[in-house]
Amino acid sequence: MVVSGRPGRPLAPGRKLLIAYCVLVMVFLLLPLAIVFPISFSSAQSLQFPPPGYSLRWYRTYVNDPVWMAATWRSLIIALWTTALATVLGTLLAFSIVRGNYPGKAIVNQIATAPLIVPTIIYSIAVYGLFAGFKMIGLWQGIVLGHTVHALPFVVMIVGAALRTFDATQEQAAEGLGASKLQAIRRVTLPQIRPALISAAFLAFISSFDELVIAMFLGGSNVTLPKKMFDNITMEIEPTVAVVSVLQIVLVSLVLMLAARFGAGARPVT
Amino acid sequence: MSAGLLGLRRDGPAIAMGTVPLLFLLLLFVYPVARLLSFSVEGGNFAHFEKALTDGLYVQVFLETLRIALIVAAICLVLGYPLAYGLAIASPLWATIGFAFLLLPFWTSVLVRTYAWMILLGRNGLLNRTLLDLGIIDQPLALLHNRTGVIIGMVHVLLPYMVFPIYSVMRRVDRQLLSAAEGLGASPTQAFRRVFVPLTLPGVFAGATLVFVISLGFFITPALLGGGRVMMIGVQIERLVRQFLDWGLAAAVAIILLAAALGIAALLRRLLRGDLTWS
Numbered sequence: 001m002v003v004s005g006r007p008g009r010p011l012a013p014g015r016k017l018l019i020a021y022c023v024l025v026m027v028f029l030l031l032p033l034a035i036v037f038p039i040s041f042s043s044a045q046s047l048q049f050p051p052p053g054y055s056l057r058w059y060r061t062y063v064n065d066p067v068w069m070a071a072t073w074r075s076l077i078i079a080l081w082t083t084a085l086a087t088v089l090g091t092l093l094a095f096s097i098v099r100g101n102y103p104g105k106a107i108v109n110q111i112a113t114a115p116l117i118v119p120t121i122i123y124s125i126a127v128y129g130l131f132a133g134f135k136m137i138g139l140w141q142g143i144v145l146g147h148t149v150h151a152l153p154f155v156v157m158i159v160g161a162a163l164r165t166f167d168a169t170q171e172q173a174a175e176g177l178g179a180s181k182l183q184a185i186r187r188v189t190l191p192q193i194r195p196a197l198i199s200a201a202f203l204a205f206i207s208s209f210d211e212l213v214i215a216m217f218l219g220g221s222n223v224t225l226p227k228k229m230f231d232n233i234t235m236e237i238e239p240t241v242a243v244v245s246v247l248q249i250v251l252v253s254l255v256l257m258l259a260a261r262f263g264a265g266a267r268p269v270t
Numbered sequence: 271m272s273a274g275l276l277g278l279r280r281d282g283p284a285i286a287m288g289t290v291p292l293l294f295l296l297l298l299f300v301y302p303v304a305r306l307l308s309f310s311v312e313g314g315n316f317a318h319f320e321k322a323l324t325d326g327l328y329v330q331v332f333l334e335t336l337r338i339a340l341i342v343a344a345i346c347l348v349l350g351y352p353l354a355y356g357l358a359i360a361s362p363l364w365a366t367i368g369f370a371f372l373l374l375p376f377w378t379s380v381l382v383r384t385y386a387w388m389i390l391l392g393r394n395g396l397l398n399r400t401l402l403d404l405g406i407i408d409q410p411l412a413l414l415h416n417r418t419g420v421i422i423g424m425v426h427v428l429l430p431y432m433v434f435p436i437y438s439v440m441r442r443v444d445r446q447l448l449s450a451a452e453g454l455g456a457s458p459t460q461a462f463r464r465v466f467v468p469l470t471l472p473g474v475f476a477g478a479t480l481v482f483v484i485s486l487g488f489f490i491t492p493a494l495l496g497g498g499r500v501m502m503i504g505v506q507i508e509r510l511v512r513q514f515l516d517w518g519l520a521a522a523v524a525i526i527l528l529a530a531a532l533g534i535a536a537l538l539r540r541l542l543r544g545d546l547t548w549s
Binding site: 014018021022026028029030031032033035036039047049089090092093095096100101108112115117118119120121122125126127128130145146148152206209210212213226229230233234241244248249252253255256 | 281292298300306352357368370374375379383386390429458483489511517535
């Protein structure tokens with residue numbers, strides 16, 4: 001990492017040490033992501049590193065296995081529904097919290113962010129207990145509901161941050177020019193906070209697609225992709241999981257690039 | 271008409287928009303969690319809490335969880351503070367690259383990363399084989415299915431949570447204060463230690479508390495990298511529900527975990543006076 005020192009001067013020894021340290025920490029962060037790539041292309045019967053040769057056999061195994069494919073489609077459908085639900089509900093809630101001035105707003109705000117604070121394992125068994133009573137275990141729709149709760153705080157935070165910086169007088173101007181409240185929001189506000197909406201939707205999608213614990217409790221025998229991976233990992237470490245890992249890493253990279261291009265707030269630091 | 275009613279009428283649209291999502295959260299979040307927690311006092315007594323707080327097994331689980339959370343937070347701080355500093359003073363290009371490298375693992379599923387660590391840390395894993403080949407060790411190190419493995423995996427997941435708040439505080443530190451300190455005769459090291467570091471302590475508190483609180487509720491990483499031998503609260507709750515069907519005890523343990531998490535989060539909010547701008 002090149003640090004912007006004063007031009008024309010060699011880097012001080014302290015700076016060099018800092019750069020070396022940062023590079024090492026980065027290696028620690030990226031090594032586990034890098035390691036799954038060669039393994040996924042292994043030609044070996046079982047997990048070996050370095051692989052004795054390279055092939056696409058584990059990719060073929062993944063694509064030709066109906067259980068893996070069913071789990072993948074299930075996770076995709078759940079993630080898409082979660083994205084739609086969480087983005088709509090979260091945006092409404094963000095509007096209500098940022099624009100409203102009603103009594104109890106502080107409590108609403110607390111409830112909106114509480115799913116972030118309650119550990120997922122606690123929420124999972126709570127909703128498992130509830131859904132078991134309604135015979136909803138094993139339904140993908142149940143997982144969508146759980147994942148939507150899980151994703152809502154992200155949407156509320158990102159859209160809320162955008163709304164706070166948005167000048168509400170523009171909306172009033174539109175209303176003064178004859179637009180209805182709804183028209184003003186739809187034609188003036190929403191287009192301007194679109195980057196935040198896109199980021200929020202992307203994050204909701206990933207948070208659902210990657211989620212294991214809620215899906216593990218609510219899914220029953222209808223396993224999602226993370227649950228299928230979890231089962232395979234606990235049985236034996238074999239390279240099909242590496243294939244899915246590579247696909248997930250590629251998907252996340254794509255989503256992050258799209259969010260950086262079209263979205264806002266993909267970088268959680270201001 | 272009273273001012274309150276006027277206010278309500280003006281806020282009509284805001285209230286209307288919030289109704290459906292609020293009902294959704296009340297029905298699918300607040301109600302099930304409250305329902306679960308109520309199981310802890312079923313029978314009208316505190317027997318489950320008594321068991322959770324006095325039974326040697328559960329006391330050990332709590333202590334082990336606290337110990338791991340503390341170690342993870344400490345390691346994240348040692349790794350994260352210099353990294354945040356490097357990012358804060360890097361040129362825009364390198365800062366962008368650094369953040370991309372930080373965000374990619376951040377958004378990659380915990381499961382994928384845990385799987386990768388199992389490959390790296392096993393007895394015949396990449397790390398042990400490299401160290402053996404280099405002659406640094408004679409015997410493979412036990413890195414998997416024990417506390418060490420769990421800590422390595424958790425640090426990997428939680429490091430970004432340490433870096434983000436520290437970075438955001440570092441960016442806001444007025445650089446001229448450092449120049450002023452140097453102008454008054456401090457060496458660059460002294461200026462860094464006595465001026466810069468104290469100014470960034472709010473970020474350190476925020477990051478450390480965040481990492482600590484999230485650590486308490488961890489489940490996937492200890493379940494897989496601990497190999498059933500590292501008992502953290504999350505793993506224990508899952509076991510109580512799925513294996514022993516003991517919802518009452520699970521609820522009592524969950525309440526204790528939740529109280530710890532909420533208490534520390536509230537403390538954090540007070541320390542930062544609600545300034546969680548990084549999130």
